[in-house]
Amino acid sequence: EVQVLESGGGLAQPGGSLRLSCVASGLEFSSYAMSWVRQAPGKGPEWVSAITGDGGDTFSADSVKGRFTIFRDNSKKTLYLQMNSLRAEDTAVYYCAKGSAASRPYFFDSWGQGALVTVSS
């Protein structure tokens, strides 16, 4: 059974930084693209960033481009999201989502339980 588990959420001040981690199990990790998807309170999901299975290509939504960096360590089956210059509007539950393939097109067939990130002074 595929499982993904996020960690690293918490409270950050505006302009601050946080790093999220996501450990995967039950799969050949490098064979699948991975993404971060966030959901602000009372809102629908918003895709944030994605990375191909081999880590060679990354993609980010305009709302986080230049501030957030997605990367992975396939030897540790771990996905990361480095979040810098945080803003209040980044407050959300951040989900780690497994893609159905190594590169696009893919849908999200496994999700973690989510990590809450709160940006507030």
Added chain:
Amino acid sequence: EIVLTQSPGTLSLSPGERATLSCRASQSVRNSYLAWYQQKPGQAPRLLIYGASTRATGIPDRFSGAGSGTDFILTISRLEPEDFAVYYCQSYADSRTFGPGTKVEIK
């Protein structure tokens, strides 16, 4: 970028009734790369349907998807108590856009 519109915003139905949810795209979704997810309060989204009509592993056959181009439908043939939730469509062709969701609530 494709914009997805879902209707209705809220669907009030009783257990045993049929639910029909609509997802409309602002431009044609290439190769019907359209997925549906179910989300219950406090939980992560769960994949129901991909490729517009293929059920994901373990999804009951009361859930069905149809459509192509710009118009897609998710049907729940007979609502079970556990089906009351929010449903999102997502285009995964050239973007990763999610729709705003349809809440299926108990009437």
